[in-house]
Amino acid sequence: MEIPKVYDEEKIEHIIKNVTETELCDLAELFKIFGDSTRIKILYDLFDGEKNVTEICEDLEMNQSAVSHQLKILRTSRLVSARRAGKAMVYALADDHVKTIIAMGKEHIEE
Numbered sequence: 001m002e003i004p005k006v007y008d009e010e011k012i013e014h015i016i017k018n019v020t021e022t023e024l025c026d027l028a029e030l031f032k033i034f035g036d037s038t039r040i041k042i043l044y045d046l047f048d049g050e051k052n053v054t055e056i057c058e059d060l061e062m063n064q065s066a067v068s069h070q071l072k073i074l075r076t077s078r079l080v081s082a083r084r085a086g087k088a089m090v091y092a093l094a095d096d097h098v099k100t101i102i103a104m105g106k107e108h109i110e111e
Contacts, residue, residue, distance in 0.1 A: 050092040
């Protein structure tokens with residue numbers, strides 16, 4: 001899998017050198033979110049585009065309660081966005097950073 005180079009070395013150095021204690025804590029919390037296989041499965045499922053809870057449940061063969069609970073965590077962490085479509089909520093990846101983080105993690109474990 002080819003991952004587009006999002007950050008050049010200069011930008012990486014700037015980000016690493018200019019970090020606060022609060023940002024380190026926030027970063028640790030973000031990585032905790034990626035530490036759950038159900039949440040990773042939901043994110044992967046949303047790579048295909050917007051889906052409602054029923055579609056996600058069918059794709060992952062999981063019950064609605066479990067999926068809804070994980071979607072709430074993903075929304076709170078700003079990794080997933082939601083919009084109302086009639087009576088249903090439709091979920092999507094919040095931005096391309098989510099794909100990049102997962103792709104970089106996958107590349108790392110394949111090395």
